[in-house]
Amino acid sequence: AMSKSAVKISSDLLANPLCEQEPSFLEMVTAFDTAMKRMDSFNQEKVYWDCWELGVLGVLFSSVFPSLNMAVKRREQTLQDYKRLQSKVEKYEEKERTGPVLAKLHQ
Numbered sequence: 344a345m346s347k348s349a350v351k352i353s354s355d356l357l358a359n360p361l362c363e364q365e366p367s368f369l370e371m372v373t374a375f376d377t378a379m380k381r382m383d384s385f386n387q388e389k390v391y392w393d394c395w396e397l398g399v400l401g402v403l404f405s406s407v408f409p410s411l412n413m414a415v416k417r418r419e420q421t422l423q424d425y426k427r428l429q430s431k432v433e434k435y436e437e438k439e440r441t442g443p444v445l446a447k448l449h450q
Contacts, residue, residue: 435448
């Protein structure tokens with residue numbers, strides 16, 4: 344939406360009567376318009392390829408490589424477990440160092 348707005352602004356500037364009076368202003372606005380159109384074209388192409396990658400390649404990888412999908416799920420679960428246990432360790436490290444706390448910390 345931002346690149347579409349920038350293209351609209353550059354087109355409006357080109358339609359400004361000042362462009363007819365000042366050749367240097369017309370040159371700057373024309374360069375700006377060209378840049379904004381290129382940026383918009385690039386953004387549209389990027390959105391297209393991003394959607395293609397997420398859609399087509401996502402389906403392809405999940406159906407052709409189910410073991411890869413399972414490995415990603417296992418990794419996410421392991422990462423959650425690690426974070427949960429890390430917070431427990433930090434909690435026990437903050438407590439006073441008594442016998443039961445040291446035993447749980449070691450565990």
